[in-house]
Amino acid sequence: MEQSNTNGGLTASEVSPAVSSLEPLAGDVATWSLAPDELLDPKTTSLVVEVTRLGCASGITGTVLDPQIQYDETQVLLRTDVEKIGPxxxxxxxxxxxxxxxxxxxxxGVRELVDAACLQGEAMGTAACTEAVHWAPPAGLTRHGGVPDWQPPLAYSFVVQSSCGEQAFIGEYVVSVEEGAVAGVDPLRRGFDGIGVDSVPSLAAMLELARQAEREGEAEVWVDQDGIPRWFDLDPLLDSIDDENCFLITHYEEP
Incomplete structure (x- = not known):
């Protein structure tokens, strides 16, 4: 399968923003990672991170200071310092x-989420900063004008993250498609074991849902550099609530 960068995978030396302007607060350096059950997507505006003090502190991270956040066109930088350790x-x-x-x-959006402490200062090069990017969208993601005409092959596999609306199909799943139909579903993080092949749409079915939403509500589809749909943001009925569908596609592979 293709290498996904949805959960990090880039080292600090591979990150190429302008050096973070988020200076250390009047505390000690800490690094952060996403909480295990966090599922991020381009619509995310709130998340939970786990903060760990960098220096020796007898196992205690202590109080986290107010997080600092910096936005630019390609990245969201997050810095989480902690209160100074006692004598x-x-x-x-x-x-x-x-x-x-x-x-x-x-x-x-389509920006990377980066630990700013890993870009400069004493955390750089430490084991805590082997990955500075903790979330990134699929490579080359661009908004498509309308629903794309792309047609999937009869056999392929992908990972889908479903994160919108009130429905059972919420979580992250490995999906295999054979003869154009979903043939296998394996839950990953926050996936429900009860979700079966009849509950998960193929990419062709997602595109049809997008066309229906485009006719009656709103549909936004983003594709990668090969034209393959990677992000669906669908609102089938504008006057209804909890009927939205959001699908983030990673690890797409054809045999």
């Missing part, structure tokens, strides 16, 4: 992870 000797055991809810002023 005295401290063991260098692993510090605990403190969950923090983050609220963004802008949706993530």
């Amino acid at each position: 005295g000797a401290h063991d260098c055991q692993g510090n605990d992870a403190v969950p923090v809810e983050i609220h963004l002023d802008q949706p993530l």
